Amino acid sequence: MATDYDTPRKTDEELHEESLEELKAKRVDAQSGQIDVDEAEAAENLELPGADLSGEKLAVRVVPVQTDEFTCAKCFLIHHITQLAKGEGAKAICQECS
Numbered sequence: 001m002a003t004d005y006d007t008p009r010k011t012d013e014e015l016h017e018e019s020l021e022e023l024k025a026k027r028v029d030a031q032s033g034q035i036d037v038d039e040a041e042a043a044e045n046l047e048l049p050g051a052d053l054s055g056e057k058l059a060v061r062v063v064p065v066q067t068d069e070f071t072c073a074k075c076f077l078i079h080h081i082t083q084l085a086k087g088e089g090a091k092a093i094c095q096e097c098s
Helices: 014-031 040-043
Strands: 070-071 078-080 084-085
Touching: none
Parallel strands: none
Antiparallel strands: 070 078
């Protein structure tokens, strides 16, 4: 982009006034009649079809931690022993968290 160095430059005060005018114009536009909607409140009133799962039972088989696995003390995920970075037992930390 070419720059014309002969054009008069604006002072800091002129730039400040310009920015105030722009902010005032934006504020007027923001108050143009749009209604602010609280998204959390709207989500509470929204009911999805089939969302009631109170009668459902969980059908997942839970397997305890195996001898070649450990629980990371930082992320609390179960990893294979090859992912062990440092520590032992309850202080074991995986490679991703170290």
